[in-house]
Amino acid sequence: xxxxxxxxxxxxxxxxxxxxxARCAGPxxxxxxxxxxxxxxxxxxxLDYDNFRLSPKLWFFPRSEVIASGSNGTLEAxxxxxxxxxxxxxxxCDAASLELLDKIFLDEAYLDPYxxxxxxxxxxxxxxxxxPDPACFCTSxxxxxxxxxxxxxxxxxxxxxxxxxxxxxxxxxxxxxHDGLLTAPSNADDTAKEKLIADAEAKLQPxxxxxxxxxxxxxFDAPVWETIGERCVGCGTCTYLCPTCHCFGLYDEEADxxxxxxxxQDACMFPLFTLEASGHNPRSTQGARARQRVMHKFSYxxxxxxxxxxxxxxxxxxxxPVNIDIRExxxxxxx
Amino acid sequence: xxxxxxxxxxxxxASLFERGEIDxxxxxxxxxxxxxxxxxxxRDAADIERLVWGPNCTNNLAVYLPRLFAxxxxxxxxxxxxxxxxxAKGCDARSVLGLVKEHQLPREKVVIIGMPCTxxxxxxxxxxxxxxxxxxxxxxxxGSLTVETPGGEKTLGLAEMLADGxxxxxxxxxxxxxxxxxxxxxxxxxxxxxxxxxxEQMSGEExxxxxxxxxxxxxxCYACRQVCPNCYCVTCFADQTKPRWIGAADELPxxxxxxxxxxxxxxxxxxxxxxxxxxCPMDIDLRVFTQKMPKxxxxxxxxxxxxxxxxxxxxxxxxxxxxxxxISEP
Numbered sequence: 054x055x056x057x058x059x060x061x062x063x064x065x066x067x068x069x070x071x072x073x074x075a076r077c078a079g080p081x082x083x084x085x086x087x088x089x090x091x092x093x094x095x096x097x098x099x100l101d102y103d104n105f106r107l108s109p110k111l112w113f114f115p116r117s118e119v120i121a122s123g124s125n126g127t128l129e130a131x132x133x134x135x136x137x138x139x140x141x142x143x144x145x146c147d148a149a150s151l152e153l154l155d156k157i158f159l160d161e162a163y164l165d166p167y168x169x170x171x172x173x174x175x176x177x178x179x180x181x182x183x184x185p186d187p188a189c190f191c192t193s194x195x196x197x198x199x200x201x202x203x204x205x206x207x208x209x210x211x212x213x214x215x216x217x218x219x220x221x222x223x224x225x226x227x228x229x230x231h232d233g234l235l236t237a238p239s240n241a242d243d244t245a246k247e248k249l250i251a252d253a254e255a256k257l258q259p260x261x262x263x264x265x266x267x268x269x270x271x272x273f274d275a276p277v278w279e280t281i282g283e284r285c286v287g288c289g290t291c292t293y294l295c296p297t298c299h300c301f302g303l304y305d306e307e308a309d310x311x312x313x314x315x316x317x318q319d320a321c322m323f324p325l326f327t328l329e330a331s332g333h334n335p336r337s338t339q340g341a342r343a344r345q346r347v348m349h350k351f352s353y354x355x356x357x358x359x360x361x362x363x364x365x366x367x368x369x370x371x372x373x374p375v376n377i378d379i380r381e382x383x384x385x386x387x388x
Numbered sequence: 389x390x391x392x393x394x395x396x397x398x399x400x401x402a403s404l405f406e407r408g409e410i411d412x413x414x415x416x417x418x419x420x421x422x423x424x425x426x427x428x429x430x431r432d433a434a435d436i437e438r439l440v441w442g443p444n445c446t447n448n449l450a451v452y453l454p455r456l457f458a459x460x461x462x463x464x465x466x467x468x469x470x471x472x473x474x475x476a477k478g479c480d481a482r483s484v485l486g487l488v489k490e491h492q493l494p495r496e497k498v499v500i501i502g503m504p505c506t507x508x509x510x511x512x513x514x515x516x517x518x519x520x521x522x523x524x525x526x527x528x529x530x531g532s533l534t535v536e537t538p539g540g541e542k543t544l545g546l547a548e549m550l551a552d553g554x555x556x557x558x559x560x561x562x563x564x565x566x567x568x569x570x571x572x573x574x575x576x577x578x579x580x581x582x583x584x585x586x587x588e589q590m591s592g593e594e595x596x597x598x599x600x601x602x603x604x605x606x607x608x609c610y611a612c613r614q615v616c617p618n619c620y621c622v623t624c625f626a627d628q629t630k631p632r633w634i635g636a637a638d639e640l641p642x643x644x645x646x647x648x649x650x651x652x653x654x655x656x657x658x659x660x661x662x663x664x665x666x667x668c669p670m671d672i673d674l675r676v677f678t679q680k681m682p683k684x685x686x687x688x689x690x691x692x693x694x695x696x697x698x699x700x701x702x703x704x705x706x707x708x709x710x711x712x713x714x715i716s717e718p
Contacts, residue, residue: 187524325627325629378420
């Protein structure tokens with residue numbers, strides 16, 4: 054596969070060239086941290102960041118979208134998005150999450166045309182991690198700081214330069230198109246790259262998840278869930294920041310005779326998520342809801358699509374207001 | 389100093405268990421990340437060792453109380469509610485008293501273990517002081533905070549790392565604790581509501597623009613609501629479906645409707661614990677909006693929330709001389 058280097062000062066040039074054919078998004082300084090934002094001529098790229106606060110899944114599966122609208126009793130589906138998009142700077146964990154979401158939204162039985170269109174229209178360039186956050190645990194769930202799953206191109210940060218490596222044909226085409234801006238990498242660059250990734254891996258604290266799926270299958274009624282539920286305050290931080298959580302609700306809203314059918318994210322942490330019209334709630338305790346989130350990621354998806362639905366990005370670990378740490382839960386149930 | 393208070397706190401809890409005066413205690417234990425603690429429920433004297441105290445014990449534990457006393461109406465007669473000890477800073481204790489005043493808890497079922505609060509660390513200030521260096525560990529001693537980073541240790545002044553809410557706190561400790569852990573609390577702040585005052589100085593357009601910009605970051609995770617002891621409604625207006633008060637989409641008016649509802653429901657109730665501020669995963673400036681409530685209620689009606697379990701909440705009284713200026717000239 055094609056490879057090439059670019060001086061970081063020329064990265065803006067490369068993305069500007071890409072912007073001529075597609076909308077481009079990249080890491081831009083936000084009031085707090087860095088966010089993945091559509092680039093304009095004035096955007097200043099920020100390459101020194103851990104990860105985006107919000108998962109890039111939202112570029113494919115927005116927090117809410119109108120999927121149909123109309124009036125007088127008829128609804129018309131929203132046209133499929135056609136815009137070509139280049140996303141630069143996803144971390145490898147988040148790119149891997151898209152491969153997992155594909156198993157849900159691209160399943161032929163329940164194909165999601167909006168998600169599919171966006172996936173097909175988008176080229177993903179990841180930026181490998183040199184310095185993972187203490188809450189990260191990607192290597193424990195099959196990923197890695199330089200992993201290529203979900204990426205079309207992987208970029209390695211060598212200091213003053215970026216080393217690009219194409220992973221897919223889409224990535225190959227992208228690098229070929231911008232070949233004029235790239236130089237050939239040397240053996241020393243490869244050595245540097247391998248050292249960076251090995252150093253990054255060494256900084257990660259491993260979490261043992263071997264056998265967790267099997268153990269969880271027998272722990273549905275275990276007391277551990279109510280212990281977690283007692284501490285859990287029932288907000289949606291973990292689910293809404295999670296790159297693999299994908300549950301949503303459908304709502305019809307009417308104003309002045311115009312109806313919109315809206316698909317909006319939902320979270321299994323909320324009682325309303327499972328509240329039935331009768332008033333009965335099959336997940337009546339916060340413990341039952343906390344169990345659902347762990348089971349869904351580490352047991353049900355393993356049975357249903359053969360994958361653990363966690364990429365170890367650490368967002369839920371870092372941002373839970375009561376410090377519920379999924380790594381500890383996995384250690385506890387796996388022990 | 390934290391160590392001594394921690395020892396006293398554990399002794400106090402041990403003696404409450406020994407005397408059979410509590411069934412459980414809600415406190416703080418060491419967290420899994422640097423600069424973090426987390427809530428812990430101790431039901432057994434053997435677990436008392438888990439209790440910690442220090443400037444990372446940020447969570448307002450009163451949020452857990454209403455659910456311990458809430459139970460289906462048909463069980464009310466046979467339900468025996470527990471007696472709960474709660475480790476409380478000044479703000480947390482005021483939340484407890486506010487909940488008693490609002491009939492969410494029987495006062496006699498809660499044992500307030502009052503801590504002499506010296507203020508809580510704002511991890512974002514520590515991060516800023518380290519210029520982006522990773523925080524691997526941290527320890528606090530004698531007014532300083534020593535942070536371990538990959539490049540070595542760095543010692544910071546604890547006073548400079550305290551949360552803004554703590555720097556402006558008027559009630560670091562309260563008189564109505566059932567068990568008062570002895571120690572020197574922070575002095576009540578003289579300068580209060582500085583950022584709210586600055587916000588008030590802005591023009592209406594500027595305030596609207598700032599509010600719009602901040603609220604547009606909201607992802608509707610409702611963490612601000614869920615960590616707030618005052619948000620105990622069985623069904624929040626934001627969750628009601630018949631009728632729906634708030635649309636499902638991410639439209640700014642929907643986000644604003646939720647936040648305006650949440651904030652106004654804090655009038656005469658907010659104890660300025662900043663739990664909502666800390667919980668927001670999007671770092672929305674909730675402090676400046678929310679603290680407008682206690683500031684106005686104190687200035688206009690001379691009422692401060694949570695100072696006692698008795699009396700009538702500000703929102704439940706009306707006199708014909710009440711100042712209505714907040715409506716016409718906010």
